[in-house]
Amino acid sequence: MKLLRYGFAGQEKPGMLDSEGNIRDLSGVFEDISGAVLGDDRLEALRALDPDKLPLVSGNSRIGPCVGHVGKFVCIGLNYADHAAESGMKLPEEPIVFFKATSAICGPNDAVEIPRTSVKTDWEVELGVVIGKTAKYVSEEDALNHVAGYCVVNDLSERDFQMHRSGQWVKGKSADTFGPIGPWLVTRDEVPDPQNLAMWLEVNGHRYQDGSTRTMHFSVATVISHLSQFMSLHPGDIIATGTPPGVGMGQSPATYLKPGDVMELGVEGLGRQRLVTVAG
Structure with a gap:
């Protein structure tokens, strides 16, 4: 569904x-x-x-974020071995956890604003997990029973803000429109194995990311169980589970977004996004 x-x-x-x-x-x-x-x-x-x-919706309506009233937007960093390598960072012993402001959430085809002082706005296609049942101290074996479904996430990042502006990564992750989700929430019964989904991202027709959730360092079940040891996950919370290699920061030379660029991205079975960048 x-x-x-x-x-x-x-x-x-x-x-x-x-x-x-x-x-x-x-x-x-x-x-x-x-x-x-x-x-x-x-x-x-x-x-x-x-x-x-049910009533048929006619015309070409805008598709909005697939979940409304999101309580928490939790993200996992360096969760793909090949992405950690391109970033020049070691794989973590435990999941790296950070948050995006929920005000960053936008629709899968909305304009993406590049912040006014940005010099390194980057892209990241990710598998999004939508919580359906409160998870607190859950085991890995039971973790997926707390999932309502899955969606496409683009975890946009301003690398200079993230790495060089002091404090947590949240500065580089939370600009308005830096969290496109959707186009739809696919219920978990239609995703029998979240660890076997192809994912890709193109900028201006050039494919930069072409990966699979098979190469996740920490599985979806491990991530949910781990997070639930530190906080309750509530229905409607979203977890962005990390990105495969091919981000702009990892190119040689590094390549970043500029106004007028077109990002297209998707995760197998979960739909695709098309996002045009504009000056913030």
Whole structure:
């Protein structure tokens, strides 16, 4: 099942993708796609609906972030061995954890703003995990039962802010529009193995990232279990699980985004994003 949110920014309505790729309106069923409707019981009730009996959304509506009212946007750093190597950093003994401000979240085809003083805005395609059931002190064996579904995340980063402006990575990760998510939330029953998904990213038609979740250092289950030892994960929280090699910082010479660039990216089975950069 593919869930999405459509409409003007800040006024998104809930929707479902039918078997023909059409958007069906869910606003008569519930108010929004957020933590309150991501538990197994609510998702099972949604699966029982006949999409053909839901109102068809006509026209080319904007696709918004696939989850609304996100409580936490948690990210994992250096989680792919080959990406750590291109960054000149050692693989961590435990997951590196940082946060993006939820105000960075935007839709999968929205304009991405390059911050006014940016000199090193970079891209990162990632597998996003959407929590569906509160996770606190969960085991790796039980961790995936707390997942509602998965989505595409672009963990945009300003490397100069991140590395050289003192403090935590959050400075380089949280600019407005630095967190495109979607186009849709794919429920976990349609993703039997999150550790076997191809992922890619292109800038202006050139493929920079071409990887797979197979090369994750810490698996999705390990990440969820680890995080749950330090904080409760709540329905609607999003985890960005790290990026494969091919980021701009790792190119020779390093290559960064400028206004007018077009990013296209996707994760197998989870859809794709198309993002044009603009000056902030």
